[in-house]
Amino acid sequence: MEYHYAGHCQCKQVYCEIKLPLNLQNFSARACDCDFCTERKINYLSASDAEIFIKSKTPLLTLQQGSKQAKFLTCSQCKTVIAAAIELNNALIGAINSTLLSNAQLLLPSTVASPKLLSSKEKFERWQNVWVPISLTTT
Numbered sequence: 001m002e003y004h005y006a007g008h009c010q011c012k013q014v015y016c017e018i019k020l021p022l023n024l025q026n027f028s029a030r031a032c033d034c035d036f037c038t039e040r041k042i043n044y045l046s047a048s049d050a051e052i053f054i055k056s057k058t059p060l061l062t063l064q065q066g067s068k069q070a071k072f073l074t075c076s077q078c079k080t081v082i083a084a085a086i087e088l089n090n091a092l093i094g095a096i097n098s099t100l101l102s103n104a105q106l107l108l109p110s111t112v113a114s115p116k117l118l119s120s121k122e123k124f125e126r127w128q129n130v131w132v133p134i135s136l137t138t139t
């Protein structure tokens with residue numbers, strides 16, 4: 001069985017959805033403790049066998065912070081961060097900003113993640129293991 005949870009940015013120009021193998025109540029998002037993410041109160045969600053879908057009415061902005069390895073996919077209108085992502089084998093993988101999900105309150109309490117404590121290599125390896133495919137379309 002698959003479970004789909006959806007949300008959108010503040011101005012509703014970007015729709016996002018995550019497909020999960022279990023109910024949302026079984027997952028805990030990760031609260032990145034970097035300045036960029038804490039200022040925006042972003043929590044990230046990805047899970048084994050999950051998939052993220054992003055549909056935007058306008059092209060997304062791509063921001064980079066810290067080590068500049070990851071991209072922050074951001075609404076070009078309201079500047080809401082939709083997901084963090086990297087390119088891997090000509091595909092996009094990442095984690096969705098779980099605070100955008102309409103059912104975000106169902107998640108278990110967030111756990112703190114500190115990617116700034118990892119080396120570039122360690123970050124990349126971790127992301128390969130915990131991030132999931134992202135399907136991105138502009139309508």
